[in-house]
Amino acid sequence: MKTSSQQPTRFHNLDASKEWTTADADEIYQISRWGENYFSVNNKGDLCVNPTQTNNGPVINMMEIVEEMKNKGISFPAVIRFHDILRSQVANLNKTFRSLIEEAKFTGSYYGVYPIKVNQMREVVEEIVDAGAPFNYGLEAGSKPELLAALAMNSNQNSLTVINGYKDLDLLRLALLGNQLGRKVIVVVEKYSELTDLMKLSQEIGVEPMIGLRAKIATKSSGKWASSGGDYAKFGLTITEILQAVKYMKSIGKEHCLKLFHFHIGSQIPDLRTIKDSISEGARIYAKLYKEGAKLEYFDVGGGVGVNYDGTRSNSPSSINYTTRDYVADVVYILKQVCDLEDVPHPNIVSESGRAITAHHSCVITNVFGALEIGAADNFNTDKAIHENILVTNMRDLSTDLNAKNYQDVYNDATKLKEESISAFKFGILSLDERAKLETLYWRICKKITQFASLDEYASDEILALKSQMASQYMCNFSIFQSAPDTWAIGQILPVLPIHKLNEKPTELATLVDITCDSDGKVDTFLSPDGPTNTLPMHKLNGDDYYIGLFMTGAYQDIMGDNHNCFGRLNEVHIFADDDDPTDFYIEEVIMGNKASQVLSTLQYNPETMAQTVKASIDTQVKRGKIRPREGVDLTDFYESCLKSYTYLKK
Numbered sequence: 017m018k019t020s021s022q023q024p025t026r027f028h029n030l031d032a033s034k035e036w037t038t039a040d041a042d043e044i045y046q047i048s049r050w051g052e053n054y055f056s057v058n059n060k061g062d063l064c065v066n067p068t069q070t071n072n073g074p075v076i077n078m079m080e081i082v083e084e085m086k087n088k089g090i091s092f093p094a095v096i097r098f099h100d101i102l103r104s105q106v107a108n109l110n111k112t113f114r115s116l117i118e119e120a121k122f123t124g125s126y127y128g129v130y131p132i133k134v135n136q137m138r139e140v141v142e143e144i145v146d147a148g149a150p151f152n153y154g155l156e157a158g159s160k161p162e163l164l165a166a167l168a169m170n171s172n173q174n175s176l177t178v179i180n181g182y183k184d185l186d187l188l189r190l191a192l193l194g195n196q197l198g199r200k201v202i203v204v205v206e207k208y209s210e211l212t213d214l215m216k217l218s219q220e221i222g223v224e225p226m227i228g229l230r231a232k233i234a235t236k237s238s239g240k241w242a243s244s245g246g247d248y249a250k251f252g253l254t255i256t257e258i259l260q261a262v263k264y265m266k267s268i269g270k271e272h273c274l275k276l277f278h279f280h281i282g283s284q285i286p287d288l289r290t291i292k293d294s295i296s297e298g299a300r301i302y303a304k305l306y307k308e309g310a311k312l313e314y315f316d317v318g319g320g321v322g323v324n325y326d327g328t329r330s331n332s333p334s335s336i337n338y339t340t341r342d343y344v345a346d347v348v349y350i351l352k353q354v355c356d357l358e359d360v361p362h363p364n365i366v367s368e369s370g371r372a373i374t375a376h377h378s379c380v381i382t383n384v385f386g387a388l389e390i391g392a393a394d395n396f397n398t399d400k401a402i403h404e405n406i407l408v409t410n411m412r413d414l415s416t417d418l419n420a421k422n423y424q425d426v427y428n429d430a431t432k433l434k435e436e437s438i439s440a441f442k443f444g445i446l447s448l449d450e451r452a453k454l455e456t457l458y459w460r461i462c463k464k465i466t467q468f469a470s471l472d473e474y475a476s477d478e479i480l481a482l483k484s485q486m487a488s489q490y491m492c493n494f495s496i497f498q499s500a501p502d503t504w505a506i507g508q509i510l511p512v513l514p515i516h517k518l519n520e521k522p523t524e525l526a527t528l529v530d531i532t533c534d535s536d537g538k539v540d541t542f543l544s545p546d547g548p549t550n551t552l553p554m555h556k557l558n559g560d561d562y563y564i565g566l567f568m569t570g571a572y573q574d575i576m577g578d579n580h581n582c583f584g585r586l587n588e589v590h591i592f593a594d595d596d597d598p599t600d601f602y603i604e605e606v607i608m609g610n611k612a613s614q615v616l617s618t619l620q621y622n623p624e625t626m627a628q629t630v631k632a633s634i635d636t637q638v639k640r641g642k643i644r645p646r647e648g649v650d651l652t653d654f655y656e657s658c659l660k661s662y663t664y665l666k667k
């Protein structure tokens with residue numbers, strides 16, 4: 017599924033001659049570039065969280081969280097949520113809008129909404145609603161269950177509830193129920209028939225709806241969600257349909273129900289230029305509609321504000337070339353300029369940022385439990401045998417001749433020789449033992465070559481690629497399909513790094529493999545100071561616990577994960593900062609992950625029946641004398657306890 021086409025990277029910080037400091041760790045893992053000042057490394061080499069984005073506030077050591085979790089018996093992998101980061105992101109966005117609106121002397125206000133689909137966890141939505149209350153920050157729902165949640169969670173009469181997505185009659189009825197409760201629930205019309213359905217229904221019930229019109233604007237984004245915009249987008253009305261909608265509403269005397277103009281051109285928009293273009297186009301449409309008699313009060317710019325996953329701050333698909341402030345300034349100033357030119361009032365501004373609000377607040381921590389290394393079985397006897405095949409002899413000679421000067425030539429010859437040996441084996445000329453000898457010698461040569469190449473500034477790309485290919489695979493106790501689905505599905509880069517030992521120079525280059533029985537279950541694209549690369553600098557495993565974190569999993573990853581291989585939801589801890597506590601934090605809530613029986617139940621298994629069936633089989637073997645009765649009882653208990661336990665590997 018995934019192809020890895022990145023260039024191999026030289027990590028100059030790892031050069032043998034260089035001394036290592038935590039600043040090197042920051043550079044290699046680009047912590048200050050993607051971390052938005054929420055993350056830092058202390059002088060013990062542990063990764064810390066700074067919920068206030070400064071060093072003055074609380075500093076939470078991730079390893080102290082890990083220790084406390086171990087003491088509480090909470091196993092890894094686990095999700096750690098930092099509620100303070102979530103709150104801070106909500107406040108930052110709202111304050112930025114407020115300050116720029118004031119600065120620009122813009123006369124509308126900001127009424128942001130959080131799109132629930134980005135992370136629907138109740139605790140997440142609750143925290144956002146709570147942190148957003150002083151700003152009248154609302155919610156966006158895209159389905160019936162999400163609207164059910166929004167109606168229950170957002171009781172603020174002054175904030176908006178915006179409904180996007182296709183709607184059936186029940187959904188429209190739920191929206192009107194919201195209006196009956198005195199809430200500002202706005203139904204955004206995605207296809208024309210929704211408008212007529214809604215007006216019919218509202219007349220039957222006798223409540224006036226609040227209506228939004230979503231436009232298919234022509235501005236298209238680049239990146240992975242480009243098809244959300246343009247003429248062929250899945251959602252929204254064409255310009256023709258929008259004009260028809262305004263005419264229709266006027267014809268029934270209900271044009272005052274048209275409240276909001278909406279567009280959304282896709283997620284993780286990498287380039288600020290696209291955003292500028294979309295605001296210019298959207299603002300013109302808003303102004304023209306206003307003059308047509310649709311006295312719209314809200315201008316909704318949708319979501320799409322990206323985050324800097326790969327730390328590059330470029331317009332690459334895993335990054336963005338703007339800050340939140342740049343974005344907000346463009347929205348406010350461009351909208352103001354167009355409105356002033358067109359001589360229409362400044363509307364209230366709505367935005368639907370999800371990714372930018374939630375991405376940083378959660379991470380997945382897992383333990384590395386081993387490494388797979390090609391050519392690791394190095395103790396195979398490769399001594400010369402009598403009447404040995406000439407190919408084996410030649411390979412041995414190459415390994416003897418190899419030195420720092422000729423390694424490229426030796427690599428070419430050895431690789432050719434290895435290819436020939438496969439043909440020879442197929443023809444029956446090379447024995448199995450000889451093939452094993454030859455391959456052992458070959459991998460020994462390759463390993464030496466990568467060592468020579470590390471010291472050679474002019475090593476060829478081919479040899480650097482060999483280095484990546486030979487990198488160890490670190491086995492991590494998690495499933496990317498549950499915890500980081502976008503790394504698999506769309507090649508999204510997420511920051512990955514060890515959360516301790518950052519004061520020690522990492523000596524290994526590794527890729528990560530998960531515990532699913534799926535060869536796609538791996539992470540082999542990482543950020544680096546020079547752009548995406550195939551391997552991650554890691555510390556050599558020495559038998560001690562080694563914890564790594566996958567960061568920025570709070571948007572979409574947390575919630576889109578699936579149960580591939582029956583690996584279920586993760587244990588979860590919710591962290592709050594507390595400056596008065598010696599550790600600067602406390603665990604506010606623990607949510608235990610799925611047990612095997614829970615995952616199996618969702619697939620129609622009945623764990624009780626399963627246990628009974630297995631017990632019956634054990635009893636039969638006991639009767640036959642194949643299993644002793646005492647052992648039979650233990651086996652039955654063991655099966656049942658496995659049903660009741662976590663789906664991931666026990667440490």
Ligand SMILES: *Cc1c(COP(=O)(O)O)cnc(C)c1O
Nearest residue numbers: 280283284319320368369370371
């Ligand atoms: C998904 C979605 C959003 C959220 O987008 P982000 O890129 O996460 O900010 C906002 N509005 C609509 C209509 C969406 O479909």
